[in-house]
Amino acid sequence: MNTAELSVLAQQAGESAYRGQQIARWIYRRGARSISDMTDLSKPLRARLEEQHQVGRSRVAAQQRSRDGTVKFLLALTDEGGGMVQTVETVGLPYAHYLSCCVSTQVGCPVRCAFCATGASGYTRNLTAGEIVDQLLTVQDTATGNPPPLDRVSHVVFMGMGEPLMNYDATVQAVRLLNTEVGIGMRHLTVSTVGYVPGIRRLAQERMQITLAVSLHAPNDQLRQQLIPTMTRWSLDEILDACKAYFKSTGRRLTFEYCLLAGVNDGVRQARELGHRLRGLNCHVNLIPYNPVGKLGFGAPAILRVNAFREVLEQMGIVVTQRAQKGSDIDAACGQLRRRDAAERVGATSPS
Numbered sequence: 575m576n577t578a579e580l581s582v583l584a585q586q587a588g589e590s591a592y593r594g595q596q597i598a599r600w601i602y603r604r605g606a607r608s609i610s611d612m613t614d615l616s617k618p619l620r621a622r623l624e625e626q627h628q629v630g631r632s633r634v635a636a637q638q639r640s641r642d643g644t645v646k647f648l649l650a651l652t653d654e655g656g657g658m659v660q661t662v663e664t665v666g667l668p669y670a671h672y673l674s675c676c677v678s679t680q681v682g683c684p685v686r687c688a689f690c691a692t693g694a695s696g697y698t699r700n701l702t703a704g705e706i707v708d709q710l711l712t713v714q715d716t717a718t719g720n721p722p723p724l725d726r727v728s729h730v731v732f733m734g735m736g737e738p739l740m741n742y743d744a745t746v747q748a749v750r751l752l753n754t755e756v757g758i759g760m761r762h763l764t765v766s767t768v769g770y771v772p773g774i775r776r777l778a779q780e781r782m783q784i785t786l787a788v789s790l791h792a793p794n795d796q797l798r799q800q801l802i803p804t805m806t807r808w809s810l811d812e813i814l815d816a817c818k819a820y821f822k823s824t825g826r827r828l829t830f831e832y833c834l835l836a837g838v839n840d841g842v843r844q845a846r847e848l849g850h851r852l853r854g855l856n857c858h859v860n861l862i863p864y865n866p867v868g869k870l871g872f873g874a875p876a877i878l879r880v881n882a883f884r885e886v887l888e889q890m891g892i893v894v895t896q897r898a899q900k901g902s903d904i905d906a907a908c909g910q911l912r913r914r915d916a917a918e919r920v921g922a923t924s925p926s
């Protein structure tokens with residue numbers, strides 16, 4: 575709930591609207607883990623709220639900390655009904671001048687990219703906006719006490735498990751909550767998509783000043799269909815047309831993500847093909863050298879090939895960045911920690 579909704583809630587409980595602002599501050603800024611933490615609310619109000627509402631965090635089922643400061647959490651969600659515990663990953667990523675959080679939007683992912691551990695684990699359900707914001711608050715809890723500016727999460731990327739635009743309403747609601755309630759600037763929020771055209775076109779209409787990051791991973795439809803076999807409905811041309819509409823509506827420069835897979839899509843010829851596709855677009859390309867995952871059959875590209883790929887794009891006038899590798903000593907790739915946890919749980923209960 576945002577402040578306005580919490581104010582209505584307070585008024586329904588016979589209190590002034592101002593109480594809603596206090597509750598919002600406790601939840602989003604002061605790290606309250608329960609309604610009883612909200613000590614400046616009267617006891618009767620806290621009791622009334624507790625009858626129908628819940629504040630808190632998902633349980634941390636596993637946690638890994640890298641030597642470079644990256645912290646990865648596996649959060650346990652308790653689903654209603656069967657009570658079966660589902661898990662999602664979230665990551666805190668410290669950079670030189672800011673702290674970023676990578677959030678998941680779905681339990682598993684329906685897209686099933688051929689190289690992704692999350693896709694290989696299947697899809698269970700969408701997360702709620704609350705479950706998405708909860709991930710940021712968990713990372714924020716561990717940052718408190720760090721020297722500034724790393725004591726506050728200031729950037730959020732929707733690049734964890736799931737395809738955010740296939741969980742459109744919760745993603746947009748979470749973006750708005752992170753902006754208005756947690757205080758993260760729209761320009762510090764990035765929503766990633768693998769090229770889900772209806773979602774891109776709908777997001778363009780919101781006119782939010784967030785960054786849209788579109789994962790291409792291939793310079794032509796044929797290769798893209800091999801890497802992202804469930805996304806064959808829209809051609810690269812249709813995806814780029816939707817991206818142009820997004821830029822026209824928001825004025826925000828586009829980011830294209832390109833995961834470099836050894837010997838698959840990391841050749842100079844493919845770099846040229848990609849450059850031709852993107853020429854004239856107000857964009858930058860973010861190259862992501864692949865972080866190998868188990869038995870999926872893809873390898874990390876050689877540094878020389880990454881550099882050559884980058885140089886070709888730059889010579890064609892395209893701005894290129896390369897994602898800094900973080901958490902290489904932990905299960906850093908999306909879905910890896912969850913897979914390991916699931917395997918260990920199966921192992922723990924297996925008769926063998």
Ligand code: SF4
Nearest residue numbers: 683686687690693736
């Ligand atoms: S890379 Fe992203 S879109 Fe593709 S399967 Fe993994 S989580 Fe889903």
